[in-house]
Amino acid sequence: MPVPSVNAIECSDLVIDRIGHGGTTRAVDGVTFSIPPGQLLCVAGPTGSGKSTLVTALAGMGDASVRIAGGGAVVCGVNVRKPGRKRRLLTALTGYVAQGAGAALPPRLTVGEVISEPVTMRERKVNAKALAIRVASLLDELHLPLGAASKFPYELSAGMRQRVAIARAFMLEPRVLIADEPLANLDLEVRPVVFDAITRRRTEQGMAALLVTNDAAFIRELDAEALMLRSGHVVARGVGKNLIWAPNAEADSRR
Secondary structure, rough: OOOOOOOOEEEEEEEEEEEEOOOEEEEEEEEEEEOOOOOOEEEEEEEEEEOOEEEEEHHOOOOEEEEEOOOOOOEOEEHHHHOOHHHHHHHHHHHHEEHHHHHHHOOOOOHHHHHHHHHOOOOOOOOHHHHHHHHHHHHHHHHOHHHHOOHHHOOOOOHHHHHHHHHHHOOOOOOEEEOOOOOOOOOOHHHHHHHHHHHHHHHHHHOOOEOOOOOHHHHHHHHHHEEEOOHHHHHHEEEEEEEEEEOHHHHHHHO
């Protein structure tokens, strides 16, 4: 029997295809990495490098256009390639912030309902008071006014909506945070709030994190390892300026 992975995320030679009207495109090709509990990895790279496709598939949020065509990936003990009935478990253990999540919040739900949705979608009966306290705690942690719970997303600024999306991802106290451009639309003075929220969960709860960001300053602030993608391939990996490049990749990047 295979030995279960002790890592929060384990990718081995992962291959992901994108299927569209123009045919099938190889979005991710042979990506291998692992993230232990409590650790963090940032994925960077140019537009079209496969970053969003990678994290969407690992979070179990891919649709029919995203297909894992080769290799393997295990997230929180769930085989992402064939999750079956465990997909529900995967989405419960993984907090996911999609690209542009703040702009895509359900417009007919209040902010409180948006944040609590991961619970209400899974539980028929909930303790309304406990849920409201939990929502208020997340709003406070992310420096959002408590009165925002009764507002609708369109009544908030873009930066506030982004923090609402992050609060929603934290609702179930995930074992892994997978976030695509989590700093989108956030003012500089608010970014440390998100940084602290992620760091606190890594330290106190052992939450692992996989973040898509091209913000070099944010990666340095997190003291995170970076994985550089180009055309679906890993071309460099390392911490800070100590990147180890694949053969010819560094020279190609300077052309």
